[in-house]
Amino acid sequence: MNRAAKHYENVITFCCFLFLFVNVGFPSTSFNVYQSYIVAIPGVGDVGGSMILAIRTLVSLGLMIVVDRYYLWLDVRRGVFAAICMTAVAFLIYSFADSFGLFIVAALFAGAGYGLGGMVAMTMLTNRWYQGDVGGAVGFSTVGSGVAAIVVPLVATHIIETTSLAMAFRVEALVALVIGIVVFALLRNRPSDIGAEPHRSKEQRQNTRAASSRVVVKPLSRVAYALLMAACLCVGVFSVGALTYLGVLLTSSGYDAYFAAAMLSLGGACLTIGKFLCGKLFDRISSVKASVLMLGLEALGCILACFAVTGAAALAVAASVLAGFGIAIGTVGITMWSLELSTPATRTKMIKNLQVGYALGGFVTNLFPGPLKELLGTYAVSYAIMAACALFAAFVVVRIYHRYRTHAAAAPANTAPATAE
Numbered sequence: 462m463n464r465a466a467k468h469y470e471n472v473i474t475f476c477c478f479l480f481l482f483v484n485v486g487f488p489s490t491s492f493n494v495y496q497s498y499i500v501a502i503p504g505v506g507d508v509g510g511s512m513i514l515a516i517r518t519l520v521s522l523g524l525m526i527v528v529d530r531y532y533l534w535l536d537v538r539r540g541v542f543a544a545i546c547m548t549a550v551a552f553l554i555y556s557f558a559d560s561f562g563l564f565i566v567a568a569l570f571a572g573a574g575y576g577l578g579g580m581v582a583m584t585m586l587t588n589r590w591y592q593g594d595v596g597g598a599v600g601f602s603t604v605g606s607g608v609a610a611i612v613v614p615l616v617a618t619h620i621i622e623t624t625s626l627a628m629a630f631r632v633e634a635l636v637a638l639v640i641g642i643v644v645f646a647l648l649r650n651r652p653s654d655i656g657a658e659p660h661r662s663k664e665q666r667q668n669t670r671a672a673s674s675r676v677v678v679k680p681l682s683r684v685a686y687a688l689l690m691a692a693c694l695c696v697g698v699f700s701v702g703a704l705t706y707l708g709v710l711l712t713s714s715g716y717d718a719y720f721a722a723a724m725l726s727l728g729g730a731c732l733t734i735g736k737f738l739c740g741k742l743f744d745r746i747s748s749v750k751a752s753v754l755m756l757g758l759e760a761l762g763c764i765l766a767c768f769a770v771t772g773a774a775a776l777a778v779a780a781s782v783l784a785g786f787g788i789a790i791g792t793v794g795i796t797m798w799s800l801e802l803s804t805p806a807t808r809t810k811m812i813k814n815l816q817v818g819y820a821l822g823g824f825v826t827n828l829f830p831g832p833l834k835e836l837l838g839t840y841a842v843s844y845a846i847m848a849a850c851a852l853f854a855a856f857v858v859v860r861i862y863h864r865y866r867t868h869a870a871a872a873p874a875n876t877a878p879a880t881a882e
Contacts, residue, residue, distance in 0.1 A: 469649070470590040470598070470660040476648045477583040477602035480541050483637045484548050484578035486609020488517060488571035494614035495555075498626050499564065509561045513568045520572025521579075522820045528581045529813045537582050538648045544578020545641035547571075549634045556630035584796045584812045589651050593662025593744075596751070596797060600740020603792040607733030662744075679865045680804055689802065690818040692857040693795055695850035697822020699759055700791030703784040703847055704728045706830050707766065710840040711777055714770040724781040731785030739789040743797050749862045752794055756855035759787025763848035767841040787851065795819050798858065802866060 492514075500510035524531075532540050551570035558564045583602050591598050613633070620629040652659050681689065704725060711721040735755075742751035762783030769777040795815050803811040830843040 467657070468660075469652070469655060469657050472647055473586055473590045473649065474598045474602055476541075476644045477586055477598075478605040479640050480545060480578055480644050481580075481583060481602060481605035482609050483545050483640050484541075484574045485580070485606035486613065487548055487633055487637060488521075488551065488575045490606045490610040491613035491617075494617050495626070495629075498621065502559070504561050505564060509564070512561075513564050516565055517568040517572040517575070518820075518824055520569055521576035522817070522824060524573055524576030525581065525813065525817045525820055528577055528816075529809050531577055532582065532585065532809075536650050537585055538645065538650050541578050541582050541648065542641055542645040544574045544582075545637055545644065546574075548574030548578070549637035549641065552630045552634035552637060556627040556634065580792065580796065580816050581813055584799060584816075585809065586648075586650075587796070588800050588808065588812075590659055592659045594660060595800065596740040596743030596748075596793065597737075598660075598740070599743075599793050599796045600737040600789075603736045603740075603789075603796075604733055606792075607729070607736060610729055611733065677867050678802065678804055680807065681802065681861065681865055685861055685865065688857045689798065689861055690814065692854040693798075693815045693818035694822035694825065695854045696756075696791050696795060697819040697824075698826040698850045699763060699784075699847035700788045700819070701823035702826035702830065702843065703759070703763060703766075703788055704732070704781075705826070706840055706843060707781060707784070710766060710844065711769065713834070713840060715772055716774070716777065720774070720777075724777055727778070728781040728785035731782050732788050735786035735789035736792055738786075739793040743793065748797050748801055749859055752790065752798075752858045752862075753855050755787050755790040755794060756851045756858075757787075758783045759790065760848045760851035760855075762787055763844045763851065766844040767848070770839060770841050790854075791819060794858075802861060 496510055496514075499505055499513065500507050505513075534540075535543065547570045551567045551574060554563060554567035554570065558567055580603075583599070587595060587598050587602065617629045617633070620632055649655055707728060708721040708725050711724060712718055739751065739755055742754065745751075746754075762780050762785075765776050765780035765783065769780050796812075799812040799815045800808070826847075829846070830840055833842050834840050
């Protein structure tokens, strides 16, 4: 292996960070900063603002269904670059939008960038470039969208207040294009493209018995596959809903609006940190234990949110922290499950399907909190449902791991775990 190719997996992980920063962070996790400005535009309004988000979500969900064919056609390097260009075009169109119709056109491109250039691409690249320390790589990559949620609102607000909304959109379009060029220049589809080898953990390099033990993954039955998809849908429900509705839960329960906003910021910060820590946990304490821990934190956070309606500020703080950390399972966990519970022949399809299940859960979570609030007078019931979703997902993941993924007797010391694709 040539010296330039050594440790190139770190460059790949940085590229994953960058394209998730753009393709997930710009259209989704940071876009709420624009919503108040968009709904104030004549002809858009609150209903139109919701429609813009709904169209983007539906487009991204629809394209996720065919994303495996997309990457089979273009491969990841060109596919990711094309997706970033779609995101850049979306924000360029946003910058010229002065009517509802143009915002919808922009939302179509934004949904395409999100659906085609997000988690599936990151998972495929990580699988190709890492045989060990996979969780850490996934954790760092997924922090990209969290950083966007922190940085973009601050910068965009400053640009909007000092210049205009259109200029803020144009700056994001330019940043997306520049990052796209950087990613295209640095990204490589496979280690073999540059004469490199997949990264192995320290234990694997030392050829210890633990590293050389053979992992046996049995193909999931239809029932097990359906349960795993249901678990991912449940993860999508609380991953999107837990922080989204926390502010309105608190304000409708009598908390000050500034306190509610602070809890949202706290939860977002915990989520960003939690993605990196969750990845490390998957590497250090096993995927099953890490999954149970993170899902348990999420369930506890949602339960505390139910009791926070009593006015106990300490419960609200704890709920924000625990729910924020627990949501990290939605990015790191689903990625790890798709890699570890699939066979090489089914891996790409499972990567796609589990992400589709997660995205569908995110769509579903916007359907019931409002109606339940109207019917029952509180958002606490919705948080109880989210807690149940987390516990159900934990039960399913534990059962499937124990039944379908086992460690066989140690293989010869020079045998490395097989990678997919």
